[in-house]
Amino acid sequence: MSSSGLQPLAPLSENPKLHPGPGSSNATAPGHNSRRASHSSSGRPDPLGSISHASASRIGPGVIPTGLRIVPHGELTAEEKAKRLAAYAAVDAHVKEHHKVLGIGSGSTVPYVVERLCQEPHCKANSDRWFVPTGFQSKELIVKAGLNLGDVDQFPTIDVTIDGADEVDDELNAIKGGGACQLREKVLAEAATHFIIVADSRKDSKVLGTNWKQGVPIEVAPFAWAKVFVNLQKMGCEKPTLRMGKMKAGPVVTDNGNFVIDAVFSESYMRDPAELLHRIKMLTGVLEVGLFTGMAEAAYFGAPDGTVTCRWQDGRREKVDAVARLDVAEKGGQLSN
Numbered sequence: 001m002s003s004s005g006l007q008p009l010a011p012l013s014e015n016p017k018l019h020p021g022p023g024s025s026n027a028t029a030p031g032h033n034s035r036r037a038s039h040s041s042s043g044r045p046d047p048l049g050s051i052s053h054a055s056a057s058r059i060g061p062g063v064i065p066t067g068l069r070i071v072p073h074g075e076l077t078a079e080e081k082a083k084r085l086a087a088y089a090a091v092d093a094h095v096k097e098h099h100k101v102l103g104i105g106s107g108s109t110v111p112y113v114v115e116r117l118c119q120e121p122h123c124k125a126n127s128d129r130w131f132v133p134t135g136f137q138s139k140e141l142i143v144k145a146g147l148n149l150g151d152v153d154q155f156p157t158i159d160v161t162i163d164g165a166d167e168v169d170d171e172l173n174a175i176k177g178g179g180a181c182q183l184r185e186k187v188l189a190e191a192a193t194h195f196i197i198v199a200d201s202r203k204d205s206k207v208l209g210t211n212w213k214q215g216v217p218i219e220v221a222p223f224a225w226a227k228v229f230v231n232l233q234k235m236g237c238e239k240p241t242l243r244m245g246k247m248k249a250g251p252v253v254t255d256n257g258n259f260v261i262d263a264v265f266s267e268s269y270m271r272d273p274a275e276l277l278h279r280i281k282m283l284t285g286v287l288e289v290g291l292f293t294g295m296a297e298a299a300y301f302g303a304p305d306g307t308v309t310c311r312w313q314d315g316r317r318e319k320v321d322a323v324a325r326l327d328v329a330e331k332g333g334q335l336s337n
């Protein structure tokens with residue numbers, strides 16, 4: 001089925017041992033799609049062809065598709081409810097049956113995107129789809145949900161990427177990288193025909209840096225971090241900080257093996273994020289900047305009162321009723337593709 005011609009590793013969902021019957025604790029919730037993925041032979045060399053399902057299942061417990069646990073909506077905090085509603089509204093508006101390759105972002109809002117994709121009507125098309133992650137967390141989400149895992153080297157063109165954001169301005173420019181995933185996230189945003197943001201209403205802002213005070217996340221080659229740090233100070237960055245690990249002595253290391261510098265810039269810089277992005281990106285040693293300018297087509301913001309606002313790149317703004325989509329989430333349960 002792959003238009004790229006590559007045939008990725010068959011999903012673990014094809015292993016019957018990993019799919020207990022309906023009476024088990026892994027029984028699926030309403031909306032579950034039990035169809036298996038089908039894979040056609042590409043005729044081209046398959047670098048993963050020698051890996052059998054059996055050997056794949058021995059990789060470790062972390063990769064077994066255990067399904068996603070849906071927390072009943074009533075048990076969520078107002079903030080989590082808002083994220084869920086934004087994610088559901090975005091998936092319903094932008095994922096179409098003919099979309100075959102979906103980019104899955106990172107952060108605490110994105111699990112609700114995957115949750116929605118595993119419900120009716122979307123799940124019907126999932127067996128013929130590939131899901132491309134932006135990092136370790138979203139890869140685990142995809143695998144646990146039993147969805148077909150792909151990568152951007154197989155699918156350099158993605159139909160829709162849906163991702164969270166740390167802050168979004170008036171023109172849908174965004175700060176991203178609070179979870180250190182900015183490099184892969186930007187590759188998947190750029191590869192996507194439609195790049196959509198999902199967030200709670202605290203991220204909805206006029207000027208970047210108004211609510212997100214941590215600074216612009218910048219992924220740097222480890223050996224160059226001190227040089228970039230000094231360059232940023234010379235550029236006028238008020239407070240560069242090498243992001244440090246928690247429960248780890250030393251800096252955060254990204255999924256790509258790099259460091260992250262968080263750089264706070266004054267409002268005058270943040271009012272022109274495209275120019276700031278350009279200047280930072282030109283510093284040798286910088287791999288990617290967590291400023292996403294002119295990329296998002298639409299952004300969905302869930303509010304604690306249960307409303308969702310969609311903002312479009314052309315400035316349009318509309319209210320979306322997402323509460324009506326909560327039938328499966330109201331009950332909670334276990335969900336897998």
Ligand SMILES: O=C[C@H](O)[C@H](O)[C@H](O)COP(=O)(O)O
Pocket residue numbers: 105106107108109110163164165166175176177178179180181182185199
């Ligand atoms: O690196 C992480 C990403 O850019 C996230 O998408 C961003 O931090 C938003 O995450 P959350 O949805 O948890 O606020």
